[in-house]
Amino acid sequence: MAVSVPERVPTSYIAALIPVATAINVIGGWLVNIFHLPVFLDMIGTAVVAFTLSPWWAVVCGVLTNIAIAVFINPVYLPFAACNAVGGLYWGYLARLGFAKDFPRLLFMGITSAFVITSVAVPIYVFVFGGATGHFSDIMTAAFLQAGLALPAAVFSSNIIVSLADKVLSVFVAVAIIEALPPALKYRVEIMRAPPARIAVYVASGVAISMAFLLIAKFIFGLW
Amino acid sequence: MSTVQLTFYIPGNSVLHRLNPLTKLALVLAFLMICFPLMHPLYLFLMFFASLGLAALCGRRVFRRVLLGVVVLLPAAFAMAMFQCFWTAVPPPWRVACHLGPLRVTYEGLWYGYVFAGRILAMGTFTFLMVVVTHPSDLFGELRERLKLPYTFCFMALASLQFIPILWREATVIISAQQSRGLPARGFQAFLANFIPLFASAWERARVLAMSLEARAFGSSGKKTRLREVPFTLTDKVVSVASLVLGAVILYIEYLNNWFNFMRTYWIDPTLALVLALTALNGFIAFMVYFLVRLVVPTGG
Numbered sequence: 001m002a003v004s005v006p007e008r009v010p011t012s013y014i015a016a017l018i019p020v021a022t023a024i025n026v027i028g029g030w031l032v033n034i035f036h037l038p039v040f041l042d043m044i045g046t047a048v049v050a051f052t053l054s055p056w057w058a059v060v061c062g063v064l065t066n067i068a069i070a071v072f073i074n075p076v077y078l079p080f081a082a083c084n085a086v087g088g089l090y091w092g093y094l095a096r097l098g099f100a101k102d103f104p105r106l107l108f109m110g111i112t113s114a115f116v117i118t119s120v121a122v123p124i125y126v127f128v129f130g131g132a133t134g135h136f137s138d139i140m141t142a143a144f145l146q147a148g149l150a151l152p153a154a155v156f157s158s159n160i161i162v163s164l165a166d167k168v169l170s171v172f173v174a175v176a177i178i179e180a181l182p183p184a185l186k187y188r189v190e191i192m193r194a195p196p197a198r199i200a201v202y203v204a205s206g207v208a209i210s211m212a213f214l215l216i217a218k219f220i221f222g223l224w
Numbered sequence: 225m226s227t228v229q230l231t232f233y234i235p236g237n238s239v240l241h242r243l244n245p246l247t248k249l250a251l252v253l254a255f256l257m258i259c260f261p262l263m264h265p266l267y268l269f270l271m272f273f274a275s276l277g278l279a280a281l282c283g284r285r286v287f288r289r290v291l292l293g294v295v296v297l298l299p300a301a302f303a304m305a306m307f308q309c310f311w312t313a314v315p316p317p318w319r320v321a322c323h324l325g326p327l328r329v330t331y332e333g334l335w336y337g338y339v340f341a342g343r344i345l346a347m348g349t350f351t352f353l354m355v356v357v358t359h360p361s362d363l364f365g366e367l368r369e370r371l372k373l374p375y376t377f378c379f380m381a382l383a384s385l386q387f388i389p390i391l392w393r394e395a396t397v398i399i400s401a402q403q404s405r406g407l408p409a410r411g412f413q414a415f416l417a418n419f420i421p422l423f424a425s426a427w428e429r430a431r432v433l434a435m436s437l438e439a440r441a442f443g444s445s446g447k448k449t450r451l452r453e454v455p456f457t458l459t460d461k462v463v464s465v466a467s468l469v470l471g472a473v474i475l476y477i478e479y480l481n482n483w484f485n486f487m488r489t490y491w492i493d494p495t496l497a498l499v500l501a502l503t504a505l506n507g508f509i510a511f512m513v514y515f516l517v518r519l520v521v522p523t524g525g
Contacts, residue, residue, distance in 0.1 A: 012437035015376055019383035020430040023391045024423060031395065033518070035415045060377065064384050071232065071355055072388060075293075075348040076300045130340040132307040134299030136515045138508075145311040146326075154311075169412070177423055 014053060018061050021045030025065040025084075026072065038136065039166040042069065046088045047174035051100055051191060052181060055092025059085040076133050079124045087117045091171065101190040106175065107203060110168035118156060118163045125155045137162050168203060232352075233359050234289055238282040240353070243463065244456045245363040246370060248354045250464040254471030255350045259343055261475070261484045265335065268342030275349040279356075286356050293352035294345065299515075301341040302507030308337030309501045321497035329501040331492055337504060360385050362454045370456065375448060383433070390429075395422050 022045055029042035042065065050058035062084030070078035090113050099105040125131055131151045132138045140158035149157065178191055235241070240248070255271075262268060279290035312318050312333035321329045364378040398418050408414045478484060492500070 010434070010438065011376060012442045013434045015379055015383070015437055015442060016430040016434035018380045019387045019433075020426045022380075022384040023387035024426060026388050027391050027395050027422065028419065030392070031415055031419060034399065035411060035418075036518070037412060037415060041415075060380065064381055067381070068384050068388055071385065074296050074300070075351055076297070076344065126313065129300070129344070130304045130308050130313055130337065131311070132300070132303035134301075134303045134511065136512070138303045138307070139512055139516075142307070142311075145307070151307075151311060151313045173416070173419070176420070180420075180424065180427065 009053060014057060017053065018049060018057060018064065021049045021061045022064045022068055024048075025061070026068050029069065029073070039162060039169060041166060041170060041173070043084060043087050043167070043170050044173050044177070046084055047091050047170050048177050048181075050088045050092035051095045051174060051178055055089045055096075058088025058092050062088045074134075076129070079128050080121060082124065083117045083121045086120045087113055087167070090116050095191070098190065100171075100175065106171055107168065110171040111164060113171070114160060114163040114167040117167065118159045121159055121163075122152055122156045125159070126152050131155050172203075232289060232356050234283075234285050234356055236283050236286060236357065238286070238357065240278070240282050240357045244454055244460040245358050245366045246456065247460040247464045247467075248358055249363075251467045252351055252354050254467040256347055257471040258474045258478070259347050259350075262343070262478055263336075263339050264483045265338035265342045267483070268339060268346050271346040272342060272349055275346060275353055279349070279353045282353070282357055286353070289356050290349060290353050293356075294349055297345055297348045298507070299511040301345050302504055302511060304340035304344060305337040305500075305504035306508040308333045308340060309504050312336065321492065321494060322501065324501060324505065327505075329497060331497065334492060334497055334500055338500065341504075359452065361450075362452055365450045365452065366454060366456075368448070369450075376443070379442075387426075387429070391422065391426055394425055398422055398425075 024045035025042045028044050029040060032039055032041045043062070046058050046062045046065065049061040063081045065084055066077055066081035070076075091109065094100070094109050094113075099109045125133065131141060131145075131154070137158045140161065141154050144154035144157050145151065175191055175193075179193065243251075259268065259271060276287075276290065276294070280287045307313075309329050310324075310327045310333065312330050314332050314336050318330035318332045321331050321334060323329070361382055364373075364382045367373045368375055368378040395418065398421050402414075402417055402421075407417050
């Protein structure tokens with residue numbers, strides 16, 4: 001029997017889903033501390049909204065997330081609302097182009113989004129905070145600076161390693177969450193079945209470790 | 225189980241408490257307008273201490289809460305000061321103040337680093353003070369009513385701020401339940417084992433909320449009423465206009481004194497330079513050791 005779905009998602013559903021997605025972002029960021037994960041995972045809700053509602057609702061979710069993080073956790077994160085918003089736009093439009101319907105394309109989306117979001121984050125790090133925000137990735141930035149990199153390049157290098165693992169995991173967890181949502185919310189975009197958690201972890205770790213090796217190789221052997 | 229606060233708001237009857245949220249927003253705007261382009265650490269730290277003094281005037285509970293906020297800002301402040309001290313971001317030429325082992329401290333880096341640290345402490349403390357003395361529903365109510373922000377956006381912002389502590393509490397319960405069942409206390413598997421039940425519960429809340437909104441004609445036109453009415457008095461009007469005008473005047477004074485220019489040459493007493501560099505370095509190392517210990521050593525469970 002065909003499932004009947006409304007033409008557009010009712011405003012009341014949107015008004016209820018976005019606060020939940022925002023809260024999930026904030027709690028996700030808190031849970032990674034509890035479970036000692038060296039990633040952020042504060043954009044899972046934004047990815048869910050980007051895939052199911054629209055890229056622009058994901059922007060709203062992203063901005064609200066950073067406002068909430070600034071209020072509840074640390075005001076330093078407020079300017080990074082731009083990263084969350086750009087991530088939402090990127091995921092939303094790529095999902096509409098069919099980049100969420102199979103594993104390789106979703107992986108591509110996760111990897112490229114890390115570069116896009118880090119490119120937005122680096123100017124904020126450098127011009128607003130002078131390169132540091134008190135996050136554990138500052139240790140890596142310090143190491144890159146001591147190795148002779150300029151500040152923007154050092155911030156980018158330390159950020160991209162964490163960001164790659166983070167964004168790949170975020171899109172895979174978002175796909176797993178969307179499986180649990182009602183049909184009315186997920187018929188707009190063709191989304192793949194979620195892979196087992198272990199595979200998502202292996203892939204995300206693999207991508208991040210490869211990037212770390214590439215950066216180390218650049219320093220030791222002077223590649224490119 | 226520990227109780228979770230619903231907001232950072234602390235009720236009170238101080239002058240700041242009695243101001244309209246939009247007036248407080250104007251004060252924040254004026255403060256940020258003054259702080260952000262200012263490249264003088266002394267004035268920035270003065271503004272930080274002035275914000276702490278203002279918090280003390282609002283009562284002991286407000287002051288304590290603001291101090292907790294300052295503790296959260298300290299790692300960022302130390303990191304910013306330390307980075308600039310040793311790896312200066314302003315364009316050369318730099319003048320070397322001293323050496324700490326392989327690291328070189330420059331006068332320009334010290335100045336710029338303490339500008340960043342002072343800026344984040346001053347701006348963060350003042351903004352957090354305003355958050356502590358403002359009820360969120362008053363703020364969003366006023367934004368909707370007087371600044372005509374879309375009702376849906378204000379509702380979503382307010383609902384988000386209310387959902388977070390609720391889900392926070394549920395997450396604590398789920399973590400305790402999963403750990404009592406012998407699930408691992410760290411790693412991605414542990415994260416998922418706790419995150420998925422949390423999302424299921426969150427989604428159920430969203431579904432119920434959506435149905436309630438639908439039943440109560442969410443999105444219908446017409447005047448919306450509020451539980452808490454906040455007047456916009458003559459004092460509010462005067463304070464709002466005065467703060468913005470004063471902000472603009474101070475900005476002009478800063479410009480006349482060349483305080484925006486980060487390319488100026490500065491001189492700091494060499495002993496003071498060494499003390500400042502060591503303070504930034506030790507503070508950064510202390511917080512990074514704390515983060516690394518938290519990352520490595522399991523907690524509870």
